[in-house]
Amino acid sequence: MIKAKIISATAAEGQIRIYACIATQLCEDARATHQLSKGVTVAFGRFITGAALMAGMMKNEDEVLTLQMKGDGPVNTMTVTANPQVEVKGYVTHPDVEGFDTDKIGSLIGEGQLSVIKDIGLKEPYIGTSPIITGEIAEDLTYYYAMSEQIPTSIALGVQVSDAGRVTLAGGFVLQLMPFADERLVTQLEQLLAKSDSVIDIIESGNDAKGLILHLLKDFDPQFLGEKPLAYVCDCSHQKVSQALLAIGEKDLKELKEEEEVEVKCDFCNKTYTFSSDEIATLLDYALDKKIL
Template sequence: MSDYIVRATAADSQIRAFAATTRDLVEYARNAHNTSPVATAALGRLLTAGAMMGSMMKGDEDVLTLQIKAGGPLKGITVTADSHGNVKGYVGNPNVVIPANAKGKLDVACAVGPGFLNVIKDMGMKKPYSSQTMLQTCEIAEDLTYYFATSEQVPSAVGLGVLMNKENTVRQAGGFIIQLMPFAEEKVIAALEQKIQNVTSVTAMLDAGNTPEQILENLLGDLGVEFTDTMETRFHCNCSKKRVSRAIISIGKKELQNMIDDGEEIEVNCHFCNTNYKFSVEELEALKKEATR
């Protein structure tokens, strides 16, 4: 498999860890949305995080949504993932172009801007779990680290990265999430903190040929890392003309009649995958017959 997530434990299960390589799915998103390099980097980071966080959920029908609502020129990011490694997402302004930061790198923080991170988990309960935290650095990985610590009370280290080619395609993408369990010993915590401090970047490790397994070996090898399973991950949108038809039907007979009276076909766009669905006047008339109000 090309893109995948590996799950592991370390230090006699005092640590749980996830690592992923996501180049293909981030490139798919870049191509689908025609994103600029900085938009690709921002969206790719959140897609990678969403894929790993989705894999943490247990139920087959569980759905995770990550929303960044912020004031930067990117105009926010939305990512949705399930427990099977499927993830999709989009940015508010895919064409944003801004100067590089002081280190000469894509300025994701400036593109995102100050705002909030919303995490919504729909696990089949009466109400979805929802939590909002303020963005701390707007770099996404650090903001998720803050979310885990404050909203889930799980000390975590999150690393995310997207490396672009000169022709603006995706060269590398991936990430890791390492979490301490409540019963973690002080010596384990200290050893992990020391390892995390020495991390250069996720993309540097991937570009050097490291697999997700090797990334976790580098970070946790001295703590007895044990790999538990591997899961394929991909950009996947479950939209279809049938699903869009149901949405059109829901707007009601009056609105449908107004569309029909215009005498022209309509086009409906899926924000997540940028697919356009066209409906002729005849199709609209058929949908109107199915409307109940």
Template sequence: MQDYLAKAMAYDGFVRAYAVNATQTVSQAQKRHDTWNTSSAALGRTLIGGLLLGSTVKGEDTISVRVQGSGPAGAVIVTSNGSGDVKGYVQNPHVSLPLNEEGKIDVKGAIGTQGIFSVTKDLGLKEPFSGQTPIVSGELGEDFTYYLAESEQIPSSVGLSVSVDVDDSIKTAGGFMLQMMPGASEEVVAALEKRIRQLPKVSVMLDDGKSPEEILDFIFADEPITILEKLSVQFRCDCSKERFAKGLISLGTQELQEMIEQDHGAEAVCTFCQEKYKFSEQELELLKQEAVDN
């Protein structure tokens, strides 16, 4: 089944709700970066959170999330857009920690409980919007929730879940985001808080075959919801050989000449997707000429 995200509203429009099945998307990231189980869960949760935030902007507008914690995973960086595309990487993909006290993947141990959670929104304006908050949990769902409340003043609840198989492959991955709109009553907030405390993990609901719409139905129980949109989501990187060529040109003629003489070519690797781009001596000569002309 194609990964997708469902957008909905409930309680007469006072609550916006989003749920996503991102199993294939996270699986693609795991394969590209060869992540081990704890890094897989950390990167996967951040990718899911990025998709949820990305679904609140339009089209090609982008949202970048950077989680810079004190744990062994290092930085986790994810970029998404309003069209359902997401890409990302974890600085140290080979982190595999023992299960935590609850018998779950120790994402907090990989991320760490000290550090900065930052978000940059590029909405096509003169200046991108940036906000940052301290890491409050390291489990990431709480960190997205805290960021939205503190930096964007949107009372929210974010749930992120990745289930990793014994061979490090991704079994299921998904999440939800609930946002209270201005004017939402205390009763609505209290009812949802109680319901969220009783929820099973999203990965468990996905294991049971629930779709994003069914997850939202489950969250809101007897309260009717209105599905506004369904959006296909996927791991997609916008890197290209042309983009890397511009980067090589910017290095200048001397460095390009060294690549020609010493390495007899060059290979560029995209950090976000691990795609490799090879440049022959002849191609580097052409780029060197462009650098001269510029």
């Protein structure tokens, strides 16, 4: 199987920057991990593809990007975390919401807020927020860039699912204009993007990520910069989950200690970790000793 990649390029003598990927496997892995319904597969697939592209744009090797969309629709909250190596993972509050058309998924999310959290290892992470505009994801991320980062950005994301609910195609691109971009180019691009085929149509006609960029920007002399692999990866471990357990606080940990065995499920990959009451007691003693709680 071909490894999925994010391809980056510049065009129009550096005035345009673009990142594109095919994310079929990423979205199918997310669907299978969380047993997502068809509508949620499309919504979460677009969200996780958008997050992967944004992570692919990060320069700092220690940066961790978290995107969260919290709305009043039946899905409630979608969360995705990605690192610059484009290892992506996420979860949805209600993965099995049925009865939504895969062409129009905005009402699954409803009205609410998009948060973009960039943790670069400083004390306080950067948090940018913007309102959810349509819930169709690409528009919401585009609006975030315009509002919070003041960068003219065009994002397109597409996820196609089969009748059985599997992801058959997925991909997208993030296109940005540099601050020095010429006004005429802005108008030309707007017209081009307005009449462009959908991402799914472009991929379906046999294009990979490079082909997607060439299809969009063939008149603007695209220059390819590089590539990064992307995959659905959860790096949880017994150790990490035990650290996370400390967050529930002293009172709850003392209650858990009374149980014979405690099962903790990783939200990102659904793997279950089992802790004996002795382990909980050791953890509690350690935390009290180090004054973590």
